[in-house]
Amino acid sequence: xxxxxxxxxxxxxxxxxxxxxxxxxxxxxxxxxxxxxxxxxxxxxxxxxxxxxxxxxxxxxxxxxxxxxxxxxxxxxxxxxxxxxxxxxxxxxxxxxxxxxxxxxxxxxxxxxxxxxxxxxxxxxxxxxxxxxxxxxxxxxxxxxxxxxxxxxxxxxxxxxxxxxxxxxxxxxxxxxxxxxxxxxxxxxxxxxxxxxxxxxxxxxxxxxxxxxxxxxxxxx
Ligand code: C5J
Numbered sequence: 001x002x003x004x005x006x007x008x009x010x011x012x013x014x015x016x017x018x019x020x021x022x023x024x025x026x027x028x029x030x031x032x033x034x035x036x037x038x039x040x041x042x043x044x045x046x047x048x049x050x051x052x053x054x055x056x057x058x059x060x061x062x063x064x065x066x067x068x069x070x071x072x073x074x075x076x077x078x079x080x081x082x083x084x085x086x087x088x089x090x091x092x093x094x095x096x097x098x099x100x101x102x103x104x105x106x107x108x109x110x111x112x113x114x115x116x117x118x119x120x121x122x123x124x125x126x127x128x129x130x131x132x133x134x135x136x137x138x139x140x141x142x143x144x145x146x147x148x149x150x151x152x153x154x155x156x157x158x159x160x161x162x163x164x165x166x167x168x169x170x171x172x173x174x175x176x177x178x179x180x181x182x183x184x185x186x187x188x189x190x191x192x193x194x195x196x197x198x199x200x201x202x203x204x205x206x207x208x209x210x211x212x213x214x215x216x217x218x219x220x221x
Contacts, residue, residue, distance in 0.1 A: 001016060002014060002015050002016065003016060003064075003216075003219045003220060004219055005179065005209075005211050005215050005216055005219040006211065006215045006218070006219070007179060007209040007210060007211035007215060008197075008201045008209060008210050008211065009201045009202075009204055009205050009209070010205070010209075012177070012179050012209040012211065014152040014154070014177070014179070015151065015152060016064060016065065016066070017065065017066075017148075017149065018149055018150060018151050018152055019064075019066050019067070019150065019151075019152040019153070019154060020066055020067035020068070020069055020145060020148070020150045020152070020153055020154070021057065021058065021061035021066050021067070021068050021069065021153075021154045021155075021156065022069045022071070022135060022153050022154070022155050022156070022157075022167065022171075023054060023057075023058060023068070023069065023070050023071070023119060023156050023157045024071050024135065024155065024156065024157030024158065024163045024164045024167055024185075025071055025072060025073045025157050025158055025159075025163050026051070026054055026070070026115050026116055026119040026157050026158065027072055027073065027112070027113055027114065027115055027116070028102055028111065028112045028113070028114055028115075028116055029073070029102070029105065029106055029112045029113055030044070030047055030073075030158050030159070031044060031047050031048050031051065031116055031158070032044065032048070032102065032112070032116070033101070034100050034101030034102050034112070035100070035102055035105070035112045036073075036092075036094075036096070036105050036106050036112070037158075037159075037188065039092045039093045039094040039100065039105065040090065040092045041092075041093075042188035043188055044188070046186050046187070046188055046190070047158045047159065047186045047187075047188065049186065050158075050183065050184060050185070050186045051116055051118050051119065052118065053183050053184045053213055054118075054119050054156050054157065054184045055118040055119050056184075056213060057154075057156050057181055057184045057213050057216075058119060060213070060216060060217060060220070061154070062122075064220065066154075067126065067145070067148050067150055068121070068125040068126070069125070069126040069127075069128060069135075069141065069144075069145075070115055070119070070121045070125060070126070070127045070128070071127075071128045071129075071130050071135045071139075071157070071163070071167075072108075072113055072114075072115065072127070072128070072129050072130070073106060073130055073131075073132075073133070073163060074106055074107065074108040074113050074129045074130070074131070075096060075097070075106055075107055075108065075131055076107075076108060077104075077107055077108065077109070079096065079097050079107075081131040081138070082096055082097070082106075082131065100112060108129055115127075126141075126144055128140070128141055128144075132166075133162055133163045133166040133167075134163070134166040134167050134169070134170040135163070135167040135170070136167065136170040136171065136174065137170070142174060145176075150176075151175075151176065151177060152176065152177045152178070152179070153168075153171050153176045153177070153178045153179070154178075154179045154181060154216070155167065155168055155171075155178060155179065155180045155181065155185070156180075156181045156184035156185050157184070157185060158185065158186055158187070159185075159186065159187045159188060159192075160180075160185045160186060160187040160192065160193040160196045160197070161187050161189075161192040161193065161195070161196045162187075164180065164185050164196075165196050165199075165200070165207075168180060168200065168207055168208060169207055172207045172208055177208065177209075178207065178208035178209070179208060179209045179210065179211060180197065180200055180208060180209070180210045181210075181211065181212070181213050181216070182197060182210050182211065182212045182213075183212050183213055184213055197210050
């Protein structure tokens with residue numbers, strides 16, 4: 001049965017089955033002190049605050065039987081999948097691959113690279129390591145979704161204007177109908193989050209739809 005959600009710029013109808021929740025980069029490296037986000041000088045409190053809402057959304061998706069995808073922005077230990085331009089950009093106190101308080105920054109398998117406990121994947125869910133900002137770039141996401149007959153993506157995670165928006169645009173170009181959950185995504189910069197929500201749903205939903213989690217829950221009754 002399809003579920004119709006009160007959304008912007010107009011109602012969003014998702015099929016069940018056929019919908020996947022894609023949770024972007026809810027990793028200690030972005031949310032906790034000493035991680036990548038922190039070393040770039042950001043206020044991590046803003047993104048840490050959405051953890052309970054993302055956990056509630058994941059529980060909702062599980063209760064509906066959706067495909068659940070978790071991504072991690074991460075690199076191989078030898079940094080062979082990290083372009084020098086990405087590593088040298090800006091002036092962080094610690095660069096990708098450097099040793100930080102939670103292990104090597106943004107390196108696969110390090111403690112800081114793990115998804116925060118409250119949003120941790122369970123058996124049967126898809127966990128994807130991605131070297132880029134978009135979740136389709138250099139991953140198997142497209143083929144995994146296609147194999148499951150997924151046509152609609154509900155997106156959440158951090159940060160709104162970087163990895164979440166990049167993934168949503170990649171998905172939109174690939175023909176997916178996408179909804180971004182407003183209170184289950186966050187940026188270190190409130191104005192960037194707000195602008196991203198506006199951009200996504202402008203021009204009749206040029207990239208997709210947005211709605212708060214409560215709208216999804218209400219649609220499900
Ligand atoms: C960033 C991300 N902001 N997950 N990564 O570098 O959005």
